Amino acid sequence: MFLHKKGRIALVISLFVFAAPVLPVCADELDDFLQQQQELSQKQNTVQSQLNTLTNGAEKMEKTIDTLKSQISQAEKDLTAKENAYKLAQKNVAVVQQDVEKKTEELEQRQVTLQKRVRAIYENGQVNYLEVIFNSTSISDFISRVEYLGCLVENDQNILGGIRGQQEELKDKKAELTVKLAETEKLKSEAENAKTYLSDRKGKQETALAMNKKQQDDLITQIEKLEADSQALGAKIRQLQKDNPxxxxxxxxxxxxxxxxxxxxxxxxxxxxxxxxxxxxxxxxxxxxxxxxxxxxxxxxxxxxxxxxxxxxxxxxxxxxxxxxxxxxxxxxxxxxxxxxxxxxxxxxxxxxxxxxxxxxxxxxxxxxxxxxxxxxx
The missing domain is CATH 2.70.70.10 (Glucose Permease (Domain IIA))
Incomplete structure (x- = not known):
């Protein structure tokens, strides 16, 4: 639209300077009019130069906006991927949390059993050893019963150590998944910020482009005013030349x-x-x-x-x-x-x-x- 108007203006102003011969009898007045015509042409050229600058600027902004649109589209895809990764991490944490809860419940039950057994041994330990002595039928039987009690206690201690090991393993696994969840949340947040930043830049470019187009309209109005003034001077020049060879x-x-x-x-x-x-x-x-x-x-x-x-x-x-x-x-x-x-x-x-x-x-x-x-x- 803007180039079309500029082309029209540039062609129109060529119609009225050289339509007829110069008047010798009105040379001074004609020179004055020609000087005014040249000054108007220079003003018009200045405004047209400004218009060209704005037009070039608008083209660059439009290209920037197109680039930003492409970047925003890619950022949206990246954000979708990060959101999906975050959701998957949340799901994994939830699954492991369920496993942790089941294992914790199982371990708590086993620990309660062991605690009961240890308490019974502690409370009734002396009686049990007396029972072993009095109930033994021989020295060999007595030794066997003592070894059994020792193995039972050792086994209880091993089970208790295993429980603690499983607890630590579950804690480590949960901590690892929590770290991964935090990482995916951070990446998702960065993707959201990138999209917001690009959208903000695009909005500013569009605002600047709209202002540029308004300035172009204002300059075209100035050019049309200069054109009208120039046409008026052209008419005066033709009038001076009209009746002279x-x-x-x-x-x-x-x-x-x-x-x-x-x-x-x-x-x-x-x-x-x-x-x-x-x-x-x-x-x-x-x-x-x-x-x-x-x-x-x-x-x-x-x-x-x-x-x-x-x-x-x-x-x-x-x-x-x-x-x-x-x-x-x-x-x-x-x-x-x-x-x-x-x-x-x-x-x-x-x-x-x-x-x-x-x-x-x-x-x-x-x-x-x-x-x-x-x-x-x-």
């Missing part, structure tokens, strides 16, 4: 000696900058940077300077409503108001203004209306 000349010389290749002819085309289907008001001649540009005929320079989308440009009045324009120069070699002859050097090929590479934009206008320049060289 001015310079008498013609178009007779090709403007780029040695370079004839037409890279873009006169007529409707897709504009290389705006992408819009617009009338190409002249023809583009392919030539290397700094190649010489000459006047196409006898006339008087009515403009020499920066001219909006044309960049460095020269406009020559040839009389009888005929004028020629030479755009995108790298430098200008002629002064405003100078009389020129066919083949005289007026500047050098460049790529200033709205241009995608070195070339000469060559226009011819009859009574302000663009005509095909090639019609003068057939």
């Amino acid at each position: 001015g310079v008498k000349g013609s178009i007779s010389t090709w403007p780029t000696p040695g370079y004839w290749y037409i890279t873009s002819p006169f007529g409707y085309r897709t504009h290389p900058i705006t992408g819009q289907n617009k009338l190409h008001t002249g023809c583009d001649i392919g030539a290397p940077a700094s190649a010489k540009i000459v006047s196409a005929g006898t006339g008087e320079v009515i403009f020499a300077g920066w001219y909006g989308a044309y960049g460095n440009a020269v406009i020559i009045n040839h009389g009888n409503g005929l004028s020629s324009l030479y755009g995108h120069m790298s430098s200008i070699a002629i002064a405003n108001g100078a009389a020129v002859s066919p083949g005289q050097t007026i500047g050098y090929v460049g790529s200033t203004g709205w241009s995608t590479g070195p070339h000469l934009h060559f226009e011819i206008r009859q009574n302000g209306n663009p005509v095909n320049p090639l019609g003068y060289f057939q």
Whole structure:
């Protein structure tokens, strides 16, 4: 939308500076108007430069937003994976917790049994040994009974040690799983923070982009105001030139000696900058940077300077409503108001203004209306 408006503005302002011959009798007033026209063109160029900067900035922000969208999508996938890992860790801890509870219950029961047995031995130990002595039928039987009691106590002690070992093992396993659960929770939290950060950046970029677009709208409004002022000055210039014959000349010389290749002819085309289907008001001649540009005929320079989308440009009045324009120069070699002859050097090929590479934009206008320049060289 913005490039479309800029293209329209750049083409419109070219319609009203060189529609008719210069008035000798009103030279001072005409010079004043031309100076005002140049100042307006410079202001418009400044605003267009600002608009170009904003447009480039908007393109970068849009690319950043697209990148952030991709990163957010990846962050969401990463967060989902971390959440699933966290849920699995929670499930594992819950399963182990159930095992711990079962084992603890089992161990508590075994410990109660052992405690009862130890208590009985402690409380009735002497009686048991007396019973062993009195109930023994022989020395061999007595020794066997004593060994049995010793083995029973030793076995009880071994069981108690095993219980303690299992308790420690369960505690270690539970602690390990708790650590893993904490790790997965931390990773999940980091993934959430990453997604939040990226979403926040995307929101700020979108806000900045919206502000950028508003600034572009404001600048386009300024450009349209400058265009209206410039049209008003153009009307005054044409009024001064209206009833006077001015310079008498013609178009007779090709403007780029040695370079004839037409890279873009006169007529409707897709504009290389705006992408819009617009009338190409002249023809583009392919030539290397700094190649010489000459006047196409006898006339008087009515403009020499920066001219909006044309960049460095020269406009020559040839009389009888005929004028020629030479755009995108790298430098200008002629002064405003100078009389020129066919083949005289007026500047050098460049790529200033709205241009995608070195070339000469060559226009011819009859009574302000663009005509095909090639019609003068057939």
